[in-house]
Amino acid sequence: MTIGRLPDNAMIIDNPAVSGHHARVLLEGQQVILEDLRSTNGTFVNGRPITRHVLQHGDEVLVGKHSIVFDQNAVEPQPVAGAPLESLGDTVYLDTKQHRALRATLESARADAAKSVNARPATPVATAPRRVGVLRVIAGRSEQDQYDLGAHTSLIGRSDTALVRLRGWFKPSVAVAIARSGNSYVATPLGGKTLINDERLEGRRILQDGDMLNVSGLILEFCWKDDVQAESAA
Amino acid sequence: MSRAEEGLFVVCDGMGGAPAGEVASELAIQAIARRLTGDESGEGSTSSPFLPHTTRLLDAVRQSNEFIYGQAQKDPRQAGMGTTVVSAWIREQIAGVAHVGDSRAYLWHNERLEPLTRDHSLMEAHIEAGLADEGKKLPVEQQNLLVRVLGREPAVEVDVTEVPVQSGDYVLLCSDGLTRMVSEEELAKAIQTFQEPQQICDHLIATANHNGGADNITVVVVEVTGRWWHQLIKGVGSHLRRTLPTPLTRAGCRNLRCSMKVSSSRTTLLDQA
Numbered sequence: 001m002t003i004g005r006l007p008d009n010a011m012i013i014d015n016p017a018v019s020g021h022h023a024r025v026l027l028e029g030q031q032v033i034l035e036d037l038r039s040t041n042g043t044f045v046n047g048r049p050i051t052r053h054v055l056q057h058g059d060e061v062l063v064g065k066h067s068i069v070f071d072q073n074a075v076e077p078q079p080v081a082g083a084p085l086e087s088l089g090d091t092v093y094l095d096t097k098q099h100r101a102l103r104a105t106l107e108s109a110r111a112d113a114a115k116s117v118n119a120r121p122a123t124p125v126a127t128a129p130r131r132v133g134v135l136r137v138i139a140g141r142s143e144q145d146q147y148d149l150g151a152h153t154s155l156i157g158r159s160d161t162a163l164v165r166l167r168g169w170f171k172p173s174v175a176v177a178i179a180r181s182g183n184s185y186v187a188t189p190l191g192g193k194t195l196i197n198d199e200r201l202e203g204r205r206i207l208q209d210g211d212m213l214n215v216s217g218l219i220l221e222f223c224w225k226d227d228v229q230a231e232s233a234a
Numbered sequence: 235m236s237r238a239e240e241g242l243f244v245v246c247d248g249m250g251g252a253p254a255g256e257v258a259s260e261l262a263i264q265a266i267a268r269r270l271t272g273d274e275s276g277e278g279s280t281s282s283p284f285l286p287h288t289t290r291l292l293d294a295v296r297q298s299n300e301f302i303y304g305q306a307q308k309d310p311r312q313a314g315m316g317t318t319v320v321s322a323w324i325r326e327q328i329a330g331v332a333h334v335g336d337s338r339a340y341l342w343h344n345e346r347l348e349p350l351t352r353d354h355s356l357m358e359a360h361i362e363a364g365l366a367d368e369g370k371k372l373p374v375e376q377q378n379l380l381v382r383v384l385g386r387e388p389a390v391e392v393d394v395t396e397v398p399v400q401s402g403d404y405v406l407l408c409s410d411g412l413t414r415m416v417s418e419e420e421l422a423k424a425i426q427t428f429q430e431p432q433q434i435c436d437h438l439i440a441t442a443n444h445n446g447g448a449d450n451i452t453v454v455v456v457e458v459t460g461r462w463w464h465q466l467i468k469g470v471g472s473h474l475r476r477t478l479p480t481p482l483t484r485a486g487c488r489n490l491r492c493s494m495k496v497s498s499s500r501t502t503l504l505d506q507a
Contacts, residue, residue, distance in 0.1 A: 093249060093316050093380045102356070102381065106363040152283045153396040159326055161285050174326045177398035188398040190327045203344060 001025045003063055011104045017041050017064030132225040133185045140218035154178045156215050175215045192216045241324035245452045246317045247337050247409035254315035258302050258385050262317050265298035288330025288396050291323045295332045295392045302385030316383035320407050332394045335383045342404035347422040354382035403458045411451035415442035431455040431493035455493050
């Protein structure tokens, strides 16, 4: 992790006293090493200039006019002392620099936590692409044979904004809303009469593969997109 | 701000007690209201995963950020001003919610209170990073740190969500002045007990003050009632703070009843509008 003035640093300190790439922090075994990158104004730890230093808990690192406190436990990042958090009364806003510094602290804390035995696991980041659901028209009048539920909220109704448009004066403006929630879809009835698998849809309901919706006479089957493709390929 | 007839509700909380904070929150409200008035066509990106009205709201919030940031650059007295925002636009029974900062939105649905927003605060950042538990408190001086607000950067990331609302649901928007002093259990209980939006607002503000509320408090409670053919429009009560010049609350939305209440430690409440 590098510290410096330029935007490609992990911790950016936008101040003329700070070199483009001023210092870096690296992990060697259990040790956290701070190295000065031949900066113009030098890097100081607890007031002494350093070129390479093993950081100890509570060390105060001075880069330009900004001091950074090394917190081994890193549960509570220390505010950058050289740039005191601007107090605007009660609530205080972290500016970009402070925010990035915070990010760096949080990330290194996470990395540390992953190493230590007692660490709680870092929050897993969902990387798998989300499955997309589709509504297949089984019976009734509609503009398409199949509708992809790609949006956050997909509506079925007479409204202009509906994905599945219902025709006819007496159809509800919005009959059902289908909202994406993580990897599932939740159907909420909002008007008219909607049946799901021949039962009245009353409250919110998570859609299952193969569920049959009857929305004011239009019959739709909910299924996952990959299944649909597999079926049509077969 | 609330424009109940359009289903639009916005709460902005200027940063701290600084005069610039008041300016920022007012600018935000004006900018959002202006953006959402008038022509609907040709707005919003077509690739948005959200419904058109939510996309418009998102654009309006983003532009209000640019606007405040621009004003802050021009006027040194207002340099560094910022504000939180939480906004809900309810159309066709879908509430689009956009927020930045630590003002919150909740949905009361099926006898349960569901948070619709997550604070952009240091505390939340810690929880998300797996470094702190919900119950654990940061040191006092770090509790009020926000990692995102309107007006402090040229561009801001706005969190957006959409949720369907049904008859009997309530949408509650509030500033941190409320949520610091009143627990979610108490919020839930107030809705359950009082049911009438104005009474809920009054009760929540009273509770916050009773618990030692020192900050400005803004609460907007919107009740989703039946559809137009069997609904009963009641008067919309509101308390507006002096610093909000335009009482935008009006009765007449087809299926929403709402109340807004603002309390401030420094300013007295005006009479009911």
